Amino acid sequence: MSELDAVRGRESNLALARNLRIAVWIITALVLFLVGLMRQVKIGLPEGVSLSFLPPLHAILNSGAAVALILALVSIKRGQVATHQRWIYAAMGCSLLFLLSYVTYHFTTPETIFGDLDRNGQLDDAERAQAGPMRTVYLVVLLSHIALAALSLPFILLSFVYGVTNQFARHRVLAARVFPVWLYVAVTGPVVYLMLRPYY
Secondary structure (H helix, E strand, O other), X not given: XXXXXXXXXXXXXXXXXXXXXHHHHHHHHHHHHHHHHOOOOOOOOOOOOOOOOHHHHHHHHHHHHHHHHHHHHHHHHOOOXXXXXXXXXXXXXXXXXXXXXXXXXXXXXXXXXXXXXXXXXXXXXXXXXXXXXXXXXXXXXXXXXXXXXXXXXXXXXXXXXXXXXXXXXXXXXXXXXXXXXXXXXXXXXXXXXXXXXXXX
């Protein structure tokens, strides 16, 4: 019996799945609340303390999630379920660390604006003209990244729940839909960082 066949033979844990689905929606609501709040609330850091090292870390974590997702896909296509699970745990871990770090950074640090060459938090006409059409490209990538991250979060978590509770048919259907979105979000994270890097 193959590894894939052995896993498919496991009984679904529907009671656990019910509880985890509730947790998914609570976590999603909490994350979206914090992400919305971090734009309005700023927590001052002690004198001389800077979290400027976090944006490159965010890019690294997103890149790690993207690599782990691709390797998870390759593994499951080869029927290597345990390896697939390990790569999914790695992708989830990278995404969780990214989220915690991202929220911490934006609660404590003023927003960096694309094109803001003098780093005063304002974009004047000269800076806007110098940024040119690349600012539009940046905003399209950024807004699609943010919107798809928010929309995909509960479905990524639900796909994970279906996997760990042995609901493999539901897991496979949802994962096929959410995988490309999660991968897009993971890949565009470093792209956003690289585009914004000159303005940090």
